[in-house]
Amino acid sequence: MPSITAPSSPHVLVVPFPAQGHTLALLDLAALLAARGLRLTVVTTPGNAHLLSPLLAAHPSSIRPLTLPFPSHPSLPAGLENLKACPPIYAAVFVHALAALHHPILAWTKSQPHPVVAVLSDFFCGWTQPLAAELGVPRLVFAPSGVLGTAIPHSLFRRSVKPRPSNDAVGFPGIPGEPAYQWKELSIMYKMHAEGLVEARLGEAVKQNFLWNLESWGFVSNTFRALEGRYLDTPLEDLGSRRVWAVGPVAPETAVHRGGEAAVGAGELGAWLDAFPEGSVVYVCFGSQVVLTPPVAAALAEALERSAVPFVWAVGAGDEDGGDVVPEGFEAKAKRRGLVVRGWAPQVAALRHAAVGWFVTHCGWNSVLESVAAGVPMLAWPMTADQFANARLVVDEARVAVRACEGGVGVSPDAAELTAVLRNAAGGGEECRSVRARAKELAAEAAAAVRGGGSSCQDLESLVQEIRKL
Known part of the structure; x- marks a missing residue:
């Protein structure tokens, strides 16, 4: 209104x-x-x-x-x-x-x-x-x-x-x-x-x-x-x-896609995800700035293929031509359990779908908060800027993430090690179960923070009152 x-x-x-x-x-x-x-x-x-x-x-x-x-x-x-x-x-x-x-x-x-x-x-x-x-x-x-x-x-x-x-x-x-x-x-x-x-x-x-x-x-x-x-x-x-x-x-909980014209609609993506069990799909996206190099994309594609996990890979969010880094033939091999989105994807809708259980992310702050708000644990793959600090925060302090790889712009991960990380996340080992549970708890705390009486709501009201005094 x-x-x-x-x-x-x-x-x-x-x-x-x-x-x-x-x-x-x-x-x-x-x-x-x-x-x-x-x-x-x-x-x-x-x-x-x-x-x-x-x-x-x-x-x-x-x-x-x-x-x-x-x-x-x-x-x-x-x-x-x-x-x-x-x-x-x-x-x-x-x-x-x-x-x-x-x-x-x-x-x-x-x-x-x-x-x-x-x-x-x-x-x-x-x-x-x-x-x-x-x-x-x-x-x-x-x-x-x-x-x-x-x-x-x-x-x-x-x-x-x-x-x-x-x-x-x-x-x-x-x-x-x-x-x-x-x-x-x-x-x-x-x-x-x-x-x-x-x-x-x-x-x-x-x-x-x-x-x-x-x-x-x-x-x-x-x-x-x-x-x-x-x-x-x-x-x-x-x-x-x-x-x-x-x-x-x-960001409001009902945030719509605002990064540009989406390559796939929220309804279309949701319909595709509906075919998979709760928490079984890995969502992969590296934000609006990062464009993967072909060797990095090849290592990621190999790990997704070898791990056999269902996935949505939003590739080229930072560059509409970024889809060219997807290895030839990869989509054909993974078409029954994987979806490659070239260009922008409705990330908030994807993370809030029940089928999505993990988020492979560069740990940009907006992506971190969207994942936290949705209660989805992260596989941290920092690239640059504040992302290494964010990764350490969500992995070591908040305990809502697991490290996917060392990270860094242009640094190719070991495909076998990344495969093991994906399999462990999908398999639900003890550490991953703990991280998933903590992600749900932090989501509830994030929601409480912005409601009436919550810590963020109080800080916002305090800020407005300070501005009114001016």
């Missing part, structure tokens, strides 16, 4: 980062804020404006777009406005390019009869911190990752950690448990900066963006206390000791 917002309601400026996993989560949060009586203006560009359509339709009186031309940049191809399926180098370029929106946004904001009282922006949009300062309003940082996954890159930039060999460990003494990760497992954006793999001005722009976040009013994180309570109990030095409002999962 559309929200009705009074003209005198607090006005918040929302600035997403143009990558699917970042934008959609922030738009979900915007919907929650609008439903609680806030007025929001969401900055977008022509190539990303369509992503706002469901939000504008649901809240026509309280949310409006501010569509500005995407800033041109010599390192970006003409017309490229979203990071979908782009090489990692483009992330740093996008951070640098978007900062050029500062002055157009400032000019628009100063012309409005109802001034904004706060800026809410993605953590890759640290340039909005000086923008907010010019407007004389506080800035909230939206973290599309969990608290752990957000603290680690901020720690790296804050401490200016020096490069080291790929297998050397980097410790994080300011984070509870003092975790350590190998250099190769850390944020590729930080590694490109530290190793000089991007232009100095791009690297410095990225670093400054993260450091600006530490000057903010606080962080709003798409997480919940039952999952990351140990990182929420004490203000983290690596987040500038700022307050963290844990308001997730922000």
Whole structure:
């Protein structure tokens, strides 16, 4: 039901980062804020404006777009406005390019009869911190990752950690448990900066963006206390000791597919899954950014074939041509028990189908939360970004996942070892039974968090009240 917002309601400026996993989560949060009586203006560009359509339709009186031309940049191809399926180098370029929106946004904001009282922006949009300062309003940082996954890159930039060999460990003494990760497992954006793999001005722009976040009013994180309570109990030095409002999962339980035109409909996929027993199917997807190399896809295909588990493999979610990496003849061999979806698949619907028992995932945060909310245990196969931290969180701390392989972009797993992991998951060994049971428990805790009186609901209400005081 559309929200009705009074003209005198607090006005918040929302600035997403143009990558699917970042934008959609922030738009979900915007919907929650609008439903609680806030007025929001969401900055977008022509190539990303369509992503706002469901939000504008649901809240026509309280949310409006501010569509500005995407800033041109010599390192970006003409017309490229979203990071979908782009090489990692483009992330740093996008951070640098978007900062050029500062002055157009400032000019628009100063012309409005109802001034904004706060800026809410993605953590890759640290340039909005000086923008907010010019407007004389506080800035909230939206973290599309969990608290752990957000603290680690901020720690790296804050401490200016020096490069080291790929297998050397980097410790994080300011984070509870003092975790350590190998250099190769850390944020590729930080590694490109530290190793000089991007232009100095791009690297410095990225670093400054993260450091600006530490000057903010606080962080709003798409997480919940039952999952990351140990990182929420004490203000983290690596987040500038700022307050963290844990308001997730922000996506509605009935979330529809929003990543693009789906290659298969939820009804069609559900009908195919109906033929399989409860919990017997493995769902495989690596998100909107990862495109598997042919050797990695071949190892995965071999493991799926040798394990004999029923499966749905959404391949090429990040690239409509990604289906070409599927080995020739694989689908014919597996057609009775396997479905290959080239392009986008309705992931939320798939995970919530009774037949799906496991999720082979890159551990992107949105996929983690969707799996947690559905009560489906994960087979963790991290690739980059925050995914190694997320994998450790769900495997070692939350105990709702089993490691599928070591992971890493372009790193081919051992097909025999991956086969054994799939067979063990399907066979329901003692460890896997425990993980499945814990996944059901955490799903109930996630649902309770966002209901009235739940921890995330309370944090969201507290955030709205703080904004109203402005």
